[in-house]
Amino acid sequence: MKRFFPVYVRVPVLFFTCYGILEYFIDSGDKPMIIAYPSVLALLGLILLVIIALEIVAKASNNVIEQLMTPEERAQKEALDNLPFSELPFIKKLMKKLTKSRAIEEEKEIEMDHDYDGIKELDNDLPPWWVYLFYVTIIFGVIYLGKYHLFGGDNQIQELEKDLAMAQKEIEEYKKTAPDLLTADQVVLLTDPADLAAGKAIFDSNCVACHRADGGGGIGPNLTDEYWILGGDVKEIFTTIMEGGRDGKGMVAWKQQIKPSDIQKVASYILSLQGTNPADAKAPEGDKVAAASAASQTSGNVANDTLANTNNQAPSAP
Structure with a gap:
C-alpha cells in the first residue's frame, strides 16, 4: 500500500x-x-x-x-x-464480500436450466452493496415520512423563509450598531474628548478653507454663533455634511469622502465651538436656533479645556 x-x-x-x-x-x-x-x-x-x-x-x-x-x-x-491495486489480497477480499461474485470456474454451480440460443442464466445473489444501499433508502424514507409528514417538519421553502427572516433580523441588528452605517436618526451628540479631537482633526483637514480653523466663517458661515441656515441640531448638521448645502450653492456633500461615523464626530466638534466667539467672526446667517446652543453646552464645556491648546495650532491645508 x-x-x-x-x-x-x-x-x-x-x-x-x-x-x-x-x-x-x-x-x-x-x-x-x-x-x-x-x-x-x-x-x-x-x-x-x-x-x-x-x-x-x-x-x-x-x-x-x-x-x-x-x-x-x-x-x-x-x-x-x-501487484496492481485491484489485485491486492485485501482489495479482492473486500470486493468479494461486497459483490458475492463467483469465479468463472464456479459458475457451473449456479447455472439455471434456462437456455436461450446457447445463452445461459446464472442464479446470482443480489450484490450485498446493493442490498445494503436499498435498506438505507428504506430507513431514510421512514425518517423523512415521519419528520415532514407526521411531525410537521419544515420543508425547504419554509426553511428558506425562516433563514431569510433571521438574516434580515441580524442585518437590522447590525445596522443599529455598525458605526459606518449611521443614519441621521441614529446620530447622537458625542462628548468624549477623544471623539471631539478626532472630529477636530477631520475638520482641520477638510473644512478650514471655508469655515476657518476657529469656525468663525469665511466662504462658509460662522459655526460658533446660534444662527444656522440648515438647522443647528447635531442630526441636522450631520445631514448637511453628508448631503451638502443648498442646491446650486453652499457646501458640497462629503458622504463619499468621509465615513458616517467620522461625520458624526465632526458634527459634534462643530457644536463644541458654540459660544467660543472667535475674533473677526463672520456675521450671523440663517435663523437663530437656541436649542443648538443649549445642546452644545455639554460637549462645549467638556471639550473646550481639552481642545484649547489644539485650537491654537495652525490648520493643515484643505
Missing part, C-alpha cells in the same frame, strides 16, 4: 487531517486558529514531528525486516508489492 501512498502524500494528509480536526473543535472566531491560539501552533508542530518520527521508525523497521528475510521471502514480498 505504501507505493500507492508514498511518504510525501501520507505526511501532509495526516498533518492536515489533524489540523482540520482541531479547527473544527476549537472556536477561534474570525481569526485563524493558529493566530488566535499560538499554543495550537506548537501542538501542530509536535504532531508533525511525531508523524515524521513514526515514518522514520517504520522505514528503519522495514529495512531490518528485509535484511532478516530469506531470498524466497524477499521475492514473495517484492511480488506482492508489485
Whole structure:
C-alpha cells in the first residue's frame, strides 16, 4: 500500500487531517486558529514531528525486516508489492464480500436450466452493496415520512423563509450598531474628548478653507454663533455634511469622502465651538436656533479645556 501512498502524500494528509480536526473543535472566531491560539501552533508542530518520527521508525523497521528475510521471502514480498491495486489480497477480499461474485470456474454451480440460443442464466445473489444501499433508502424514507409528514417538519421553502427572516433580523441588528452605517436618526451628540479631537482633526483637514480653523466663517458661515441656515441640531448638521448645502450653492456633500461615523464626530466638534466667539467672526446667517446652543453646552464645556491648546495650532491645508 505504501507505493500507492508514498511518504510525501501520507505526511501532509495526516498533518492536515489533524489540523482540520482541531479547527473544527476549537472556536477561534474570525481569526485563524493558529493566530488566535499560538499554543495550537506548537501542538501542530509536535504532531508533525511525531508523524515524521513514526515514518522514520517504520522505514528503519522495514529495512531490518528485509535484511532478516530469506531470498524466497524477499521475492514473495517484492511480488506482492508489485501487484496492481485491484489485485491486492485485501482489495479482492473486500470486493468479494461486497459483490458475492463467483469465479468463472464456479459458475457451473449456479447455472439455471434456462437456455436461450446457447445463452445461459446464472442464479446470482443480489450484490450485498446493493442490498445494503436499498435498506438505507428504506430507513431514510421512514425518517423523512415521519419528520415532514407526521411531525410537521419544515420543508425547504419554509426553511428558506425562516433563514431569510433571521438574516434580515441580524442585518437590522447590525445596522443599529455598525458605526459606518449611521443614519441621521441614529446620530447622537458625542462628548468624549477623544471623539471631539478626532472630529477636530477631520475638520482641520477638510473644512478650514471655508469655515476657518476657529469656525468663525469665511466662504462658509460662522459655526460658533446660534444662527444656522440648515438647522443647528447635531442630526441636522450631520445631514448637511453628508448631503451638502443648498442646491446650486453652499457646501458640497462629503458622504463619499468621509465615513458616517467620522461625520458624526465632526458634527459634534462643530457644536463644541458654540459660544467660543472667535475674533473677526463672520456675521450671523440663517435663523437663530437656541436649542443648538443649549445642546452644545455639554460637549462645549467638556471639550473646550481639552481642545484649547489644539485650537491654537495652525490648520493643515484643505
